Amino acid sequence: MPLGAHTMEFPRRIRIGEGILGELGDFVEFPLERSAVIASGANVQERLEDVVGRSIGAPAEWVVVTSSDIENVERVMRAAEGAYCIIGIGGGKSVDVGKLAAFRASLPFFSVPTSASHDGIASPFASISGSGTHHSERAKPPVGILADIEVIASAPRRLEAAGCGDLVSKLTAVKDWELASTEAGEYYGGYAASLARMSAQVFLDASKRIGAFDSDSARALVEGLISAGVAAGIAGSSRPCSGSEHLFSHALDSIAPGKGLHGEQCGIGTIMMAALHGLDWERVRSALKDVRAPTAAAEIGVSDEEVKRALVDAPSMRPERYTILSKVRLDRASAGELAKRTGVI
Numbered sequence: 001m002p003l004g005a006h007t008m009e010f011p012r013r014i015r016i017g018e019g020i021l022g023e024l025g026d027f028v029e030f031p032l033e034r035s036a037v038i039a040s041g042a043n044v045q046e047r048l049e050d051v052v053g054r055s056i057g058a059p060a061e062w063v064v065v066t067s068s069d070i071e072n073v074e075r076v077m078r079a080a081e082g083a084y085c086i087i088g089i090g091g092g093k094s095v096d097v098g099k100l101a102a103f104r105a106s107l108p109f110f111s112v113p114t115s116a117s118h119d120g121i122a123s124p125f126a127s128i129s130g131s132g133t134h135h136s137e138r139a140k141p142p143v144g145i146l147a148d149i150e151v152i153a154s155a156p157r158r159l160e161a162a163g164c165g166d167l168v169s170k171l172t173a174v175k176d177w178e179l180a181s182t183e184a185g186e187y188y189g190g191y192a193a194s195l196a197r198m199s200a201q202v203f204l205d206a207s208k209r210i211g212a213f214d215s216d217s218a219r220a221l222v223e224g225l226i227s228a229g230v231a232a233g234i235a236g237s238s239r240p241c242s243g244s245e246h247l248f249s250h251a252l253d254s255i256a257p258g259k260g261l262h263g264e265q266c267g268i269g270t271i272m273m274a275a276l277h278g279l280d281w282e283r284v285r286s287a288l289k290d291v292r293a294p295t296a297a298a299e300i301g302v303s304d305e306e307v308k309r310a311l312v313d314a315p316s317m318r319p320e321r322y323t324i325l326s327k328v329r330l331d332r333a334s335a336g337e338l339a340k341r342t343g344v345i
Contacts, residue, residue, distance in 0.1 A: 006236030034084035039098035115155035122229025165267025176243030196240035207287035244323035245269030260300035
């Protein structure tokens with residue numbers, strides 16, 4: 001394949017509105033006598049099974065996703081033998097597991113987020129855990145995305161705040177991508193980078209309004225996250241959405257598992273990576289505070305030493321991905337200085 005060649009893939013249909021979950025059946029357009037497999041968490045199934053069942057009007061098997069790992073992916077794939085499609089209804093775990101299962105089973109995938117907590121809603125990548133950390137696996141973007149703002153606005157506020165952390169992280173992800181292009185000769189797509197950067201900028205400009213956590217803010221946030229996922233589809237990689245701040249989050253998953261949400265860790269990482277890039281990290285921190293997202297490690301139960309270790313270990317999470325951390329190569333002392341200067345510890 002020639003240098004710089006890549007494939008662009010996008011969702012074909014996106015429907016956003018209030019009270020539209022009952023339109024899921026029409027949106028998916030089930031063929032006669034074909035079934036669906038629905039990947040979701042147990043709580044989501046309990047809340048939404050009736051309305052989803054009435055809507056799709058076709059046999060459906062619900063598979064409860066307990067973790068975003070290969071074991072759950074394989075469970076969904078086994079259930080989907082002979083099915084028309086896989087539908088992921090819920091947060092990050094359910095969407096990622098359903099997406100990868102559909103990709104491996106060569107089935108259409110439909111994304112139905114119940115919270116605005118991550119950009120996997122629309123991206124062609126799935127975040128999968130294993131060996132104590134998370135990694136991105138290539139899949140395909142959803143065929144369709146149905147986002148019911150009424151459902152999303154009722155999600156726990158912590159999840160929406162985490163989505164803000166994931167969204168603002170595009171600022172430093174794009175800077176890392178630019179750096180990799182300049183210093184490592186990596187392909188850089190200006191349009192995809194601009195779309196991802198704009199998605200983050202929308203959050204920065206509207207953080208006080210988004211912090212109201214009403215229907216309008218839920219719509220703004222989910223639209224930004226979908227746009228970021230589309231940017232990854234344009235780029236043909238997760239580059240515009242995932243950089244040094246994500247590597248920091250992945251390192252924390254290994255060092256201090258189960259303490260912070262993905263988006264919370266990415267938001268904290270973005271504060272520090274913005275400082276390394278010479279960006280306005282104080283504005284990033286202020287915007288995250290507007291939505292009551294954590295800006296210090298102690299807020300998610302992570303110790304000072306765990307932050308330092310995560311900063312040092314982050315480049316080894318994906319050695320092939322060149323970021324600002326590849327360039328500066330922090331040691332424990334310089335990592336501590338960075339974290340203290342930005343108020344993370």
